[in-house]
């Protein structure tokens with residue numbers, strides 16, 4: 079019989095696995111022209127609207143672009159209200175706080191996600207509870223959620239990883255049955271659809287990031303969307319120190335200083351006017367990558383479930399043994415030619431800050447963290463660049 083490991087032994091083994099997932103970043107030789115993993119495309123009215131802010135002196139969070147952007151973004155997602163913030167992480171924090179989640183509560187998240195999902199829960203004194211992801215979509219596995227629900231569980235936070243929507247019908251069924259909120263972390267999924275409905279419209283509330291590498295951006299920024307008018311009012315109040323209407327400097331809740339500026343919203347509005355084009359470019363690039371990489375032995379191209387519209391925020395691939403060289407060796411070969419990549423998330427249970435909280439196993443998350451990398455994915459990428467990148471991958475697999 080295998081020896082039962084102590085908690086300390088398990089932790090030591092987990093940290094060894096984590097180290098393997100995060101080797102040194104590959105280095106591009108000096109003088110080689112680089113293709114960045116991402117860059118914003120700012121070719122519409124962004125500049126004109128920013129100048130308008132400067133000319134009219136409206137540079138704080140007061141100003142017409144903020145509301146215009148909020149309304150437009152919410153409408154795009156198919157919901158009624160949008161409340162901007164200064165980052166995706168603060169959007170998540172605000173969304174969870176607005177539902178009254180706090181000390182001692184538990185919130186279910188996938189183990190395969192960015193640190194910010196776990197942090198937003200942690201800021202509130204609540205505890206992130208991890209569920210592994212499914213190999214089919216790289217998202218929260220609906221089968222595994224119920225085993226993690228306790229009397230303290232308040233919400234489920236699905237992430238639409240790299241632009242592929244989570245299995246929302248089944249997640250919603252679990253949430254309904256157990257009386258839990260759904261708070262979507264839709265940071266990576268602007269424009270993604272599940273059975274014809276857009277990301278951001280599935281939960282009580284959803285949070286998006288508008289960081290410069292997201293599908294549309296305000297530089298730094300975020301937005302919370304909801305259909306619930308009361309909740310939208312609460313989000314607005316809490317974003318702004320909890321100021322009340324009845325008296326200035328009169329506070330009944332602990333609010334935050336999380337507002338977006340008019341200048342950021344001006345950029346966002348310029349982006350929003352071209353959102354269909356920016357989303358479609360990501361999809362077209364992914365289709366071209368797929369066609370060039372599908373038959374490369376040992377390369378797994380990203381998932382797309384039949385009912386899903388994957389917007390491929392980042393085009394991620396898995397490098398299997400049959401490829402011939404490891405994921406990290408491939409990353410170095412790409413870097414040699416100026417092609418920037420990122421390895422996938424290191425799962426939350428392996429993060430030094432959170433490792434002590436978890437003793438369960440998350441094999442799919444670990445497999446993705448070990449084998450995954452994403453390729454240049456900006457909306458402004460050219461077909462030529464994609465062909466060059468795919469060619470370098472093909473050659474690397476054939477030992478060239």
Ligand SMILES: *Cc1c(COP(=O)(O)O)cnc(C)c1O
Pocket residue numbers: 165166167168191192194195237263265266287288289299300
């Ligand atoms: C980008 C991202 C965030 C954080 O957004 P910031 O604007 O950088 O705070 C949160 N969750 C996920 C899944 C993300 O990809």
